[in-house]
Amino acid sequence: MTLRLPKELEFDWESAVHDIVNAIRWHLKNTNAERGIIGLSGGLDSSVTAVLAVKALGRDSVHGFVLPEHGVTPEEDVEDALKLARSLEIKNTTIEITPIVEAVAKQVPEVLQKDSTGRLKKPLAYGNIKARARMIVLYANANILGNAQVMGTSNKSELLLGYSTKYGDHGVDLLPIGDLYKTQVRYLAEKLGLFDRIWTKAPAPRLLKDQTAESEIGVGYDVIDRVLYYRVEERYDEHKIADELGVPKEIVKKLCDMIVQSHHKRKSPPICKISSATINWDWRMPVE
Amino acid sequence: MRTKLRVALAQIAPKMGDTEGNFAKVFENVEKARAARADAVVFPELATSGYLSQGIFLDMAEREATYLGKLVKTTRDIYVVLGIVEETEYGTLYNSAIMLGHGRVLVGEAGEIKQACYRKCYLPTYGMFEEHRWFAPGERVPTFVLNVPDIGRVRAGVVICEDFWHPLPVAAACLRGAPFVCAISSSPKTLRKPDIVDSLIVTRAVENCTYIVFVNSAGSQDMVNFWGGSKIVSPEGDILCKAKEWDEDFVVGELDLFKQKKIRQLNPMLRDERREVIEDYLSAYQEMRIV
Numbered sequence: 001m002t003l004r005l006p007k008e009l010e011f012d013w014e015s016a017v018h019d020i021v022n023a024i025r026w027h028l029k030n031t032n033a034e035r036g037i038i039g040l041s042g043g044l045d046s047s048v049t050a051v052l053a054v055k056a057l058g059r060d061s062v063h064g065f066v067l068p069e070h071g072v073t074p075e076e077d078v079e080d081a082l083k084l085a086r087s088l089e090i091k092n093t094t095i096e097i098t099p100i101v102e103a104v105a106k107q108v109p110e111v112l113q114k115d116s117t118g119r120l121k122k123p124l125a126y127g128n129i130k131a132r133a134r135m136i137v138l139y140a141n142a143n144i145l146g147n148a149q150v151m152g153t154s155n156k157s158e159l160l161l162g163y164s165t166k167y168g169d170h171g172v173d174l175l176p177i178g179d180l181y182k183t184q185v186r187y188l189a190e191k192l193g194l195f196d197r198i199w200t201k202a203p204a205p206r207l208l209k210d211q212t213a214e215s216e217i218g219v220g221y222d223v224i225d226r227v228l229y230y231r232v233e234e235r236y237d238e239h240k241i242a243d244e245l246g247v248p249k250e251i252v253k254k255l256c257d258m259i260v261q262s263h264h265k266r267k268s269p270p271i272c273k274i275s276s277a278t279i280n281w282d283w284r285m286p287v288e
Numbered sequence: 289m290r291t292k293l294r295v296a297l298a299q300i301a302p303k304m305g306d307t308e309g310n311f312a313k314v315f316e317n318v319e320k321a322r323a324a325r326a327d328a329v330v331f332p333e334l335a336t337s338g339y340l341s342q343g344i345f346l347d348m349a350e351r352e353a354t355y356l357g358k359l360v361k362t363t364r365d366i367y368v369v370l371g372i373v374e375e376t377e378y379g380t381l382y383n384s385a386i387m388l389g390h391g392r393v394l395v396g397e398a399g400e401i402k403q404a405c406y407r408k409c410y411l412p413t414y415g416m417f418e419e420h421r422w423f424a425p426g427e428r429v430p431t432f433v434l435n436v437p438d439i440g441r442v443r444a445g446v447v448i449c450e451d452f453w454h455p456l457p458v459a460a461a462c463l464r465g466a467p468f469v470c471a472i473s474s475s476p477k478t479l480r481k482p483d484i485v486d487s488l489i490v491t492r493a494v495e496n497c498t499y500i501v502f503v504n505s506a507g508s509q510d511m512v513n514f515w516g517g518s519k520i521v522s523p524e525g526d527i528l529c530k531a532k533e534w535d536e537d538f539v540v541g542e543l544d545l546f547k548q549k550k551i552r553q554l555n556p557m558l559r560d561e562r563r564e565v566i567e568d569y570l571s572a573y574q575e576m577r578i579v
Contacts, residue, residue, distance in 0.1 A: 011479065019477055019513050022534055026508030030303055174511060284342040286304045287510050 003187050003199075006222070008229045011184060013191045017052065020176045024056035027149070027174055030288040034147040039134050039169075040064040040092065041073075041206065042080030045153040047198045048189050049176055053151055054088050063148075064092040065141060067134045069101060073206055080198055087195075093141070100133040120208075127207030131168025139171070149173040157182040157221060160228050161255065162262020165207075170265060181225040217258075219251050227255045290438050291546035293468070296321035296329040297518040297539050299531045301507025302474075304338030307348070311336060311355040314370065317538060318359070321366055324540045327436050328367035330470050332505040332518075333408075333448050334383060335371045339474035340509045345422045349375030356386070363388045367434055369446060369470045369503075374405045383408040383423045385446045385472055387432045396430025398464070403430045408448035409457055416476065416512070419450075429460035442545065445469035445498075458492040458500070462558055467548045468499035475504050477513040482533070486517075493521040497552040499543045506536045523551045 005011075028036065036053045040046050053062045066081045078094070085092035105112050111126040120126055135150075142148040152172030154164050156179055164170045177185055182203065189199035203214065203221065214220050226245055230236040238256050242249045268280055277283050298317035302310045314331060321329035333339065336355070337348045352372055359368065367389030374384035384405035387394040396403040407426025411419035431443045445461025445468070452458055452471045461469045471492070475485055485502075493500040500521040505514035518531040520541040529541035552558065 015479075018534070022513050023508045023511040026301070026513075027511055030509070176511075285344065286338075286340050286342050288304055 003190050005183060005187050006226055009181060009184055009225060013188050016180065016188065017055070017192070020052050021056040024053060024151075024174070024176055027288065028057065031149065032147065033149045035061045035063060035145060035149075036151045037063050037065065037138055037142050037145070037148050038151045038153065039138055040066050040081040040085060041153075042066075042077035042084070042198070043201070044186055044189055044199055044203065045155055045177060047080075047084050047194055048185050048192065049151055049153045050084060050088060050090070051192050051194065052176055054090060059089045062088070062090045063141070063145065064090050065138060066092060066094040067097050067137055068094070069130055070096060070098040072130075072208065076197070077206065083195070084198070095137055097130060097133040097137065100136070101130050104129050104133070123208055128165045128168055130207050131165035132171070135168050135171040151176060152178070154178055155180055155182050155185045157225055157228060159266060160232060160262070161217070161224070161258040162265045163217070163258075164265065166265050181228065182221040183225045218254070223247055223251070224255060227252055228259075231256055231259065289440070292542040292544050293328070293436060293439060293442060294324070294326045294540055294542055295468075295501055295520065296324060296326035297501065297503050297520070297529070297531055297537075297541070298329050298331045299503060299506050299516050299518045299537045300331060300335060301514070301536050302332070302335050302338040302505060303507075304341045304509050305344040306338070307336060307351040307355065310338070311359070314359065315362065318362060318366065318368060320538050321540070326366065326540050327439070328369065328389070328434070328444075330369040330472060330501050330503045331371055332503050333371040333385075333472045333474040334373065335505070337373050338509050339505060339514070340512060342422070345373050345381060348373035349381065360388050360391060360393060364391050367444075369444075369472065371448065371472050371474075372405070374407065380424045381422060382426060383411065383419060383448060384426075385448060385470070387444065387446065389434060394432045394434075396432050398428040398430040401428060401430070403428065406430060406446040406448070408451060410450040410454055412450045429457050429464070431461055431464045431466045439545070442467065447471050449473040449475060452488055452492050455492070455495070458496055458498065459561075462496040462498050463561065466498065467545050468501060468543050469496075470501045470503065473502065473504040474514055477515040482515050482517050489519075489521050490525045493523055494525045495557055497523040497548070497555055497557055499523060499548060501543075506534060523548050
C-alpha cells in the first residue's frame with residue numbers, strides 16, 4: 001500500500017525529516033540537554049517522533065516510555081510500542097498508569113459517575129486524568145535521568161483542533177512534528193519504513209475504551225486536514241472552504257469553531273497586566 | 289597589482305543571547321580568514337545575538353561593546369562585515385552591519401551623509417517576523433571604502449536579508465559605486481526557501497551587474513532552522529562558491545573586480561537607469577499610500 005496525499009498537502013518529506021532532525025539536535029544542544037524522553041503509545045505520532053529523535057540524537061540518547069492503562073490500552077498498542085523500541089534499539093521502560101489514575105479517581109470520585117445507560121457523566125474529566133498521569137510519569141523520569149527534554153508527539157491537526165489534553169500530552173518541552181498535519185505524518189511514517197500496523201491503524205487517543213479520533217470529530221483526517229489547510233495556510237473563510245472542497249458547511253464550521261475554542265491550549269496562560277514589564281506581553285524572551 | 293578580492297564567508301550558527309560564545313566564533317573565523325589570506329570576512333545578520341532573541345536585543349549593545357573594541361584591534365590586516373545590534377546615543381536599536389578593518393571602524397558614505405553602520409532598511413514584521421518591535425529601520429544605503437593592499441580603493445555595499453527581497457537597496461549600493469554587495473542574512477528554512485532566496489540573489493546580481501556575497505546563519509533557534517547555503521554569485525548569475533547547507537562552514541571565494549567592470553560595460557544596466565522611471569516609481573508609491 002502506498003499513501004498519496006491530496007495536492008495541497010504534498011510536501012518534500014525528506015526535507016521535512018532533515019528540518020526536524022536538525023531542529024531537535026540544535027534544541028537539545030542549545031538547552032544543554034543530553035537526552036530526549038518520549039511516551040510511546042504504539043500509535044502513529046509517537047512512533048514517527050521516536051524515529052526522528054533517534055535520527056537526531058542517536059539511539060543511546062533517546063529513552064522510550066510505554067505507559068499503558070489496564071483494560072483501556074489495547075494489547076496490540078503495547079506490542080507495537082515495544083516492537084518499535086526494539087527495532088530502534090532504544091532504552092525503554094513500561095510503567096502502568098492504572099494505579100495513578102485509580103488514586104486520582106478515588107480522591108475525585110465524580111469522574112467515575114455514570115448515567116442511567118452506564119456511560120460516564122464526565123468522560124472528559126476522567127480521560128484527561130490519564131493524559132496528565134502520563135505527563136507526570138514522563139517528567140518524573142526526565143528529572144531522574146537528568147538533562148532530559150520531554151518530546152511531545154502532537155501533530156498540527158490535533159494542535160489546531162485542540163484535540164489534546166492541556167498539561168497532559170500537551171505538557172512537553174518540544175513538539176517536533178507539530179507543523180505536520182496528521183495525514184502528512186502518516187505519509188512520513190510510510191516513507192520512514194515504519195511497519196504497516198502503525199500507520200494503518202485508526203488514530204485514537206485511547207483515553208477511553210474504543211475511543212477513536214475520527215468518530216469523535218465526525219469526519220476523517222483526509223477531510224479534516226484539507227479544511228485546516230485552507231483555513232490556516234490559505235486563510236479562506238468557512239463558506240469558501242466548503243465550496244472549494246465540497247464538504248458540508250456544518251462540518252467546516254465545526255472544525256473552524258474547534259480552532260477558535262482551543263486557542264487557549266496553544267498559548268501560555270494570560271497574565272493580568274499590572275506592571276510595565278508583564279511576562280509574555282512586554283517581557284518576551286526566547287526559549288533556548 | 290591584483291584585481292581579485294578574496295572574501296571569506298563565515299557561516300556560523302549564533303546561539304541566542306550567548307554573546308561570549310558568538311564572539312568566540314567571530315574571532316575564530318577572523319583567524320581562519322587571515323590564514324586563508326582573505327581580504328575580508330563576512331558574517332551573518334545578527335551574528336552576535338542570534339536572530340530570534342526578542343527581549344535579549346535590549347541588552348545586546350552593552351554586551352557587544354567590549355568584544356567589538358577587541359575585534360577592531362585584531363583586524364589589522366583584514367576587513368570584517370558583522371551583523372550586530374547597534375544602539376545609538378538615544379537608545380534606538382538597529383539591526384545593523386558594522387564594517388571593521390585595518391584597526392578601525394569604517395564609516396559608511398551615502399552622498400554627504402556619514403553613517404557608522406549599515407542599518408537594515410526593510411524590517412519584516414509579518415508572519416513569524418517581528419523586527420519592527422525591536423528595531424528602527426535604516427533610511428539609506430551607504431557604501432564603505434576599503435583600502436585593500438595591492439588592489440587599492442574598493443567600495444563595498446552591505447544589505448541585510450529582507451533588503452534584498454526589495455530591488456532598491458542593492459541597486460542603491462551599486463549606483464554608489466560598489467562592485468560587490470554583501471547580503472547578510474538569517475533566513476529561516478520554510479517550504480519555499482532556500483529556493484526563492486537563491487532566485488532573488490541571482491536576480492539582484494544580474495540586474496545590477498554586481499557580485500553578491502550572501503552569508504546566511506546556520507543552526508537552529510527555538511526549533512526554527514537557518515539553512516546556511518552562503519554563496520558568492522557573480523554579476524552574470526553564476527554561483528562561484530558555496531558553503532554547506534544547514535551546518536556551520538567557512539569558504540573563501542574570489543571577486544574579479546576587473547571582470548566585473550567589463551561586465552558592467554558590456555551589460556550597462558546601471559548606466560541605463562533612468563531618472564524619469566525612478567521619479568515615476570516615487571509617484572506610484574505616493575499614489576499607493578494615498579489610496
